[in-house]
Amino acid sequence: MTSPLPIGATIGILGGGQLGRMLSVAAARLGLRTHIFEPGAMPPAGDVAHKVTTASYDDSVALTAFGQSVDVITYEFENIPTSALDLLETLRPIHPGRTALATSQDRLTEKTFLQGLGLQTAPFADVSDMDTLTAALSEIGAPAILKTRRMGYDGKGQARIMAADDAASALTDIARAPAILEGFINFSHEVSVIGARGPDGSVACYDPGENVHEAGILRTTTVPARLNPTQRTDAVLIAARILNALDYVGVMGVELFVTPQGLIVNEIAPRVHNSGHWTQNGCAIDQFEQHIRAVAGWPLGDGSRHADVVMENLIGDDMDRLPALAKTDVSLHLYGKAEVKPGRKMGHVNRIVKS
């Protein structure tokens, strides 16, 4: 067990998007600095970071200089090239660790891991070509979803199969990448648990939030979620089991489907999570600070919540609503992205619901 990072220490963050931006602000609140590594120019996190390195993940000189300049390394997205991680882990600790990354980077590995813990998942089968897809469809049945094993997010890398006839076009849609076929789940709603685990094994989870998606992208999260006390306890215990099994350090998002047969794990994300943004206005210690605390070896907040919150993402043209939103008493969190694009997450608002 290492000692906590002192005031003034630097946390290296791979990725300079909005999550890196909000992690940087949280680090600053604790008197810590951040150094962002990001291939793209003018990253959103750059505005609030102590230092930014603009370089590619295959630039070993830049990666080495970055690694040597920081005290610990974390990341805001899970699809970091393995070669970069191989280099960086020779220099500094990386949290969350490689096991968590490897598990969540690959849907097949992830689902196999979750089932191994005795948790419920959607039925799934490995798909590598037309033959295995045909076999999978006969086992799982249609409708089903074909999902690439890697690099999927916000509904990307997915194709629906409503009937066996759709199989060939679905394979084309995902460019014949290694995939899994997932059976449809009949769920009433989706919730997510934002859990955290420290290097000392302490675990703290926030109250589950209820998520609504549109076109595969998170639209709103509402806390508290519609769950009965048993479901609420189950949700938190599921998250804790996953965190412990991975010997996890940091914040994780765990998406769960609520069904009459219990909670079914949809997917896990080894990082701060869009569905945890409500914690910025509902908790003394939000998910970003919680992640920084875990990674820096500081004590975790207990995850308690002092307000009900509705978080709404501002996506693409939602920014046209900004003048009206700015006139209401909601917390705006804008990411400083220069260009509005369809489907692009531009910011979010947290609305505190007075009880």
Place this chain on the structure above:
Amino acid sequence: MTSPLPIGATIGILGGGQLGRMLSVAAARLGLRTHIFEPGAMPPAGDVAHKVTTASYDDSVALTAFGQSVDVITYEFENIPTSALDLLETLRPIHPGRTALATSQDRLTEKTFLQGLGLQTAPFADVSDMDTLTAALSEIGAPAILKTRRMGYDGKGQARIMAADDAASALTDIARAPAILEGFINFSHEVSVIGARGPDGSVACYDPGENVHEAGILRTTTVPARLNPTQRTDAVLIAARILNALDYVGVMGVELFVTPQGLIVNEIAPRVHNSGHWTQNGCAIDQFEQHIRAVAGWPLGDGSRHADVVMENLIGDDMDRLPALAKTDVSLHLYGKAEVKPGRKMGHVNRIVKS
């Protein structure tokens, strides 16, 4: 009336201390950038600002480049050299404006202004030498406080006069600077109102907080303050009257003494104020964002409060308590200052009081 600054615009901030740091974070939340101008090296605000200029206030080349690089100028402290303001105001709008600065920079001007508005202040008299001090003492009586007209903060530039015999040494203590003699006020407690005014004349005030000082430095602010409904209304109306009289744009702190004879204005600060830090965890829109909104011409938040909060400053060796504080569910706000010094504000904590 100018149009609101667009996303990506830059706010120039004179001063890079903790107030500039928290203003920078608030600007980032609105998708705005900050450029800090600060003579000292490694300013706390630098960690979270888009750009930092390290230069002296008499460096006209640096000031000009700074002014030209930003869209609007504000500041985190009121003792900015006049020559710097003269130069900068030829380049960009400065908010709050010169009248507010001139009024609050000089205790004699400030008190005269407040009395001109019909507000109560402590009895005071202009002191420039031993003769005027003797005359002031015979008018106001002892005990009294001799305060320099300019550059006083956190109890600095003040000398108590318990009896007429102390007059000579008090003058020496303040280095015979131009001063005022202030009569003692018999007050039960001090409260402050954090008020804001937009360029359209809209005014919004936060609920008054109750302040406790130690050795001239703010120790805690508690909201709600102990005030009856009439006092609460009076406090807010006093702040609004001051804001309107100065045609003010931005956030102002107004310190008030609570006495049986009503509220007495102690002093005003033309900037975000230490006694408003509780708003970070008690309001959807905190004082820092409120100031940025005013300066940027965005609509103001309504100042409503969703939680009771106790704010405690971490001063000097209070930082020894950090390990214990980090184990409790309070919101830490550390300023990233490298060196702990006696009396130095190192951070603060906001404790949300569940109702």
